[in-house]
Amino acid sequence: MTRGSVTVRVARWSAVHPWRAIGLWLLLVVVAVGMSVVIPKQHTQSKDNWVGQSGQAAELVEKAGLGDRPAETVLITDPDGPLSKAAATTAIAQLSQKLAALPSVQAVGKPVWSENGKAVLVPMELKGTADDAADAIDKIVATTADVQKANPELTIAQAGNASVDAGIWKQVGSDLAKAEKLSLPITFGLMLLAFGALIAAGIPVLLAFSAVGAALGFYAPLSYLFPDGGSVANVVLLIGMAVGVDYSLFYLKREREERRKGRSTLDAVEIAAATSGHSVVVSGLAVIVSMAGLYVAQDATFTSMATATIVVVAVAVLGSLTVLPALLAKLGHRVDRPRVPLLWRLNRRIGPAGISRRILAPVLRHPRTALSFSAVIVIALAVPALGMKTESADLNTLPQTIPEVRTLKALQDNFPSQGGLSYDVVAQGGDAAAALAGLQGSAVKSGEFVVPPGHPIRQANGTAVLTLVSVLPEGSANAETALDQLREQLAPAALGSTTWAVGGESAESVDYGNNQRDKLPWVIAFVLALTLVMMAVTFRSVAIAVVTTVLNLASVAACFGVLSLVFQHTWAEGLLGFTSSGFVVSWIPLFLFVILVGLSMDYHVFVLGRIREGVVEGLTPSEAVRKGITESAGVVTSAAAVMVSVFAVFATLAMLEMKQMGVGLAVAVLIDATLVRIVMLPSIMVLLGRRAWWPNRLHKQALAPVDRELVGVS
Incomplete structure (x- = not known):
């Protein structure tokens, strides 16, 4: 990299015209936030998630106009004992009168009493879709x-x-608010530890938060092409705060380092732009490339996550290259004010890489031993991943603090045929209704299924639908067992050559989970291939690209192993406040893989860039590794601490999926930033020597004093 690079030119312009750069950034954020206010965000519809045979069944039902109207159920019980029929009858009369008066209610059905006499339900049919x-x-x-x-x-x-979904989204909103309240002060506290000064600590947090707000605004119009699957806000906050703070941290640390060497503010900004700025661009591209792998899954929810994450990463990169140099140029030495006395002295006393230098010394002296030892630990952590079970989320994975979830469980306990594992068998052509009547008889006779009251065989336009409910308890494994019995035994025997498909909510859940498992190998291949090519082009080294890919896989494997240990067993239930479901939710591994590859490249590129600077300056491979690791260790440690803390906040949330995502990301980043980057990476680089940069042959270059500082990672 030289003074003519794009990152340096942009930084120089921003530093020379700071008020213009700051004003343009504020305008960008204001416009984006305004867009989120005036443009309603679009959400996915049920048809967007149709996959497999259940998707075919849903399409047949929709074309025939046989879809059930949306329905709700009111459950009445007595918390103190047997239900009083007199008291219940009074409440039912009040419910029927009030609910029937609502414009959104089509009809209120007759009450149904449970066989045990402990409950009564009042069904209602709603208007519209x-x-x-x-x-x-x-x-x-x-x-x-x-x-x-x-x-x-x-x-x-x-x-x-509808009511359960509303309860879930209310819980998600509460979780998101909690994450925001916790992540901001924790991140600011970590920045105070890293810099020891209020302004320096506040800049990365402020820029990251503004990037998150801007990204959510820009996503609003994009949601018309990529509708929100429900997790966009969570993911944007999660990733936006992590990468936004890290990118500013990389830049700010290098600028302060150069000022301590006696550089002027402008020169320090240019050097930071040529080195850390370039690493930020490469890191941002790595995250974007990784997130693009979610498009391969061809899933509406993942597509919305990928789009929103790409937007927030792009905005964070733009901010670190434009408004950050402007702020640093305008503040100058005042960026280190006001100092927090104790933290400032502690920061200066420890110095850069005080702890990492001590760890690194034996690694460089005994690289083979260090590599073997670290590999054994990673393999030990990864082994449980071989037994990882992935299943779709179900009623048991939802927080029991959601009132509607508790009600649904109570409904299933008192009325087994009204809830639980429900399947719609759709037949088309011939005498479809008669064929389904035969299936109904054999299914009920098997003792494994019942027909819910008020759900006769529906038929129209040559298509018929039969609803069956499994007697098995709610659970993903049971859902698949019942579905297999219908699809592989009962339906083929009863329906013969008739066109048929088994769908319904339980089938859709199973098909969705199986689809995620089927797509995972393709996503992995896509992401690894693209990141390998990108690293080979960036560093002009095939060896570096291969090493990067191997280390990324090591981190991901260890992450999956820890997920299996934590969530498939009960030992961590009290620690993390959850009830083990015995499996990992099916979409979590695919999502984590994509995120982890992108985030691990974040500081990996930064560390390799500093090592490469040493090689270009003529240092031996061992000296270059020592210099690169020690000079970048402080930044990497701070960046990893921010990521781990933000992700750990999500591990405290009520939703099991958010908890699994938080634990997986926090553990993976922790392992990646310590064991992988401080032990495995330097030991591999020392063992490879100059072969690590093959086929590019680096050598000491005769550069002017200032230009030597601008040598980067191109």
Whole structure:
């Protein structure tokens, strides 16, 4: 890299015209936030997630116009014992009157009493589509709550697709608010430890937060092409804070380092732009390339995650290359004010890489031993991944703190045929209804399925639909067992040559999980191939590209192993506050792989860049590794600490999927930043020597004093 590089030219312009750069950034953020206000974000529809045979069944049902109207159920029980029919009848009358008066309710059905006499349910049919029900559900739930207040001696609660979804999103919103409240002060505290000064600590946090806000705004119009699958805000906050702080940290640390060497503020900014700025660009591209792997999964939710993450990473890179140099140029030495006395002295006393230097010394003296020892640890952590079970999320993986989830479980306990594992068998052509009647008889006779009351065989336009409910308890494994029995035994025997498909909510959940497992190898191949090519081009070294790929796989394997140990067993339940489901949610491994490859490249590129500077300056491979690791260790440690802390916050949330994602990311980054980057990477680089840069032959270059400092990683 030289003074003519793009990152240096952009940084120089921003440093020379700081108010223009700052003003343009503020305008960008304001416009983006304004877009999020005036442009309604689009969400995925159920058809966007149709896959496999259940997707074919859903399409047949939709074309025939046989889809069920959205429905909700009110459950009435007595918390103190047997249900009083008199009290329940009074409450039912109030419910029927109030609910029937709502414009979104089509009809209120007759009450159904449980066989055990402990509960009664009141079914209701809603108008319009599932999306219409979602829009109107708050008023319906509020009406049920009013009847509950009027009958305090009873427990009156509502459950259904719309109300459960609303309860889940309320929990997600609460979790997200908690993550925001915790992550910002924790990140700021870590920056104080890293810099010992308030302004220097505040700049990375401020820029990262503004990047998150801007990215959410820019995603609003993009959601018309890539609708939000429900997790965009979580992912943008998670990734945006991590990479936004890291990119500013890389840049700011290098600028301060150069000022300590006596450089002027402008020269320090240019040197930081040529080195750390270039690493930021490469790191950002690595994350973007990795996230693009989610497009390979051809899943609406993953597509929205990938799009939003690419946007937030691009905005974070732009901010670190433009407004950050402007702020540093304008503040000058004042960036280290006001100092926090104790932290400032501690920061100066420890110095850069105080701890890492001590760890690195034996690694460089005995690289083979260090590599063998670290490899054994990584393999030991990765072994449990061989037994990792992945299944779709179900009722048991949802937090029991959600009232609607508790209601749905109580409904299933008292009315087994009204909930649980439900399947829709769709037949088309010939005498489809008669064929399904035969299937109904054989399914019920098997003792494994029941027909829910009020769900006769529906038929229209040559298509018929039969709803069956499995007697097996709610659970992903049971859902697949019942589905296999229907698809492989009962349906083929009863329906013969008739065109048929088994769908319904339980089948959709199973098919979705299987689809994620099938797509995972393709995503892995896509991401590894692209990142390998990118590293080979960036460093002009095949060896570096291969080493990077191997180390990334080591980190991911260790992460998957820890996930299996934590979430497939019960020993960590009390520590993390969850109930083990015995499996990892099916979409988590695919998502984690993509994220981890991208994030691990974050400081990997930065470390390799500093090592390469030493090689170009003429140092021996061992000296270059020592110089590169020690000079970058402080930044890498701070960057990893930020990532681990942000991800660890998500491990404290109520939603099991967010908890698994947080634990996986935190553990992987911790392993990657310590064992992999401080032990495995330097030992490999020392053992390879100059062959690490093959086929590029680096040698000491005769450069002017200032230009020598601008040697980067191109």
